Amino acid sequence: MRWFWQKQKPAEEAAAQEEAGSGTLDAEPAAAAPAPEAAAPAEPPSEPEPEPAAKSDKPGALARFSSGLKRSSSRLSEGVASIFTRRKLDAQTLEELEDLLIASDLGTALASRLTAMLGKDRFDKNIDARSVREALASLIADTLHPLQQKLDLDSGPRPQVVLFVGVNGSGKTTTLGKLAARLKAHGKSVLMVAGDTFRAAAIEQLQAWGKRSNTPVLAREIGADAAGLAYDALAQARKDGTDVVLMDTAGRLQNKKELMEELRKVIRVIKKQDESAPHHVILVLDATAGQNALSQAGAFLEAAGVTGLVMTKLDGTAKGGVLVAVSDKYHLPIHAIGIGEGVEDLRDFDAESFAAALTGLQE
Ligand SMILES: Nc1nc2c(ncn2[C@@H]2O[C@H](COP(=O)(O)OP(=O)(O)O)[C@@H](O)[C@H]2O)c(=O)[nH]1
Numbered sequence: 196m197r198w199f200w201q202k203q204k205p206a207e208e209a210a211a212q213e214e215a216g217s218g219t220l221d222a223e224p225a226a227a228a229p230a231p232e233a234a235a236p237a238e239p240p241s242e243p244e245p246e247p248a249a250k251s252d253k254p255g256a257l258a259r260f261s262s263g264l265k266r267s268s269s270r271l272s273e274g275v276a277s278i279f280t281r282r283k284l285d286a287q288t289l290e291e292l293e294d295l296l297i298a299s300d301l302g303t304a305l306a307s308r309l310t311a312m313l314g315k316d317r318f319d320k321n322i323d324a325r326s327v328r329e330a331l332a333s334l335i336a337d338t339l340h341p342l343q344q345k346l347d348l349d350s351g352p353r354p355q356v357v358l359f360v361g362v363n364g365s366g367k368t369t370t371l372g373k374l375a376a377r378l379k380a381h382g383k384s385v386l387m388v389a390g391d392t393f394r395a396a397a398i399e400q401l402q403a404w405g406k407r408s409n410t411p412v413l414a415r416e417i418g419a420d421a422a423g424l425a426y427d428a429l430a431q432a433r434k435d436g437t438d439v440v441l442m443d444t445a446g447r448l449q450n451k452k453e454l455m456e457e458l459r460k461v462i463r464v465i466k467k468q469d470e471s472a473p474h475h476v477i478l479v480l481d482a483t484a485g486q487n488a489l490s491q492a493g494a495f496l497e498a499a500g501v502t503g504l505v506m507t508k509l510d511g512t513a514k515g516g517v518l519v520a521v522s523d524k525y526h527l528p529i530h531a532i533g534i535g536e537g538v539e540d541l542r543d544f545d546a547e548s549f550a551a552a553l554t555g556l557q558e
């Protein structure tokens with residue numbers, strides 16, 4: 196089985212693109228470039244960068260992600276190995292396994308369900324570490340599979356309005372920039388909206404992404420009303436016949452009532468022009484936040500009617516298991532994962548490969 200973050204071969208890629216339509220995130224854009232620094236001058240988008248994996252001075256996306264998820268998987272997989280050294284699956288091993296799953300950020304509810312399911316079939320039988328990993332991977336994949344869902348921007352009214360929400364630093368602006376580049380590479384017209392009007396750096400950061408993918412960015416001065424900007428952006432996109440509007444928002448702490456209220460206002464204002472918009476509200480969660488991701492999901496679901504998830508920073512964390520906990524609790528579709536800062540580091544989510552990697556089956 197191929198690693199879920201591996202690049203597809205060109206033939207596979209073309210077939211997959213054709214099959215999935217332009218909404219898919221898995222295909223490579225024409226000119227891949229690393230993430231722009233907020234203050235750094237943007238390179239001309241026509242200058243193709245070499246494949247990151249081929250760079251000798253810094254590790255490529257694949258290497259970074261392998262080592263990142265390895266931190267998640269090795270905790271789980273080494274733990275399984277140390278529990279199951281020629282032992283029977285008895286009450287004690289099941290309890291140890293449950294503790295290990297909780298420590299791996301899968302959450303208490305899912306951990307006890309998974310151990311119960313495992314115990315049901317195999318109690319009192321000799322069992323080795325590999326078969327425990329296999330059984331766990333298959334149970335985790337079953338949990339995640341129904342939620343593996345590509346972001347569909349091909350159906351529904353034009354323009355498709357996508358709102359990015361999440362706490363500060365979770366990766367909203369970066370994910371938005373990566374997605375814009377992919378959509379552009381698939382021939383879509385895109386308008387990016389610098390809805391984080393709190394910080395100058397956030398506006399510049401989005402503008403740098405816009406330059407790279409040659410995508411227009413609608414921005415206002417710092418402190419401008421985000422809802423007013425959202426209204427104008429949608430009006431302009433409707434006038435221009437734009438396919439997709441990608442709206443950034445300020446990082447909102449889920450316990451900050453005022454900020455959540457502003458987010459609700461942005462949504463109300465968008466609805467004045469198109470009752471069906473925003474068509475997607477994507478919650479961007481940082482995997483390194485661990486269990487905190489659960490309370491973030493709950494709060495944003497309530498305030499903004501989140502429709503799907505992107506989990507970022509799976510390249511550098513031992514807490515990848517929290518994706519399983521969030522999915523299990525909220526049943527939100529998982530559109531994509533972020534495995535690095537570069538434009539090529541946004542990948543479609545694949546449940547089976549993720550589960551296998553998390554349990555250490557693919558080492
Ligand atoms: N390693 C890694 N870094 C990421 C990823 N996504 C975003 N980042 C970095 O996380 C930081 C915060 O991202 P940003 O998009 O500004 O977050 P925002 O505040 O939610 O808009 C930036 O330095 C990004 O380059 C990812 O998938 N992997």
Ligand SMILES: [Mg+2]
Nearest residue numbers: 367368391397
């Ligand atoms: Mg931002």
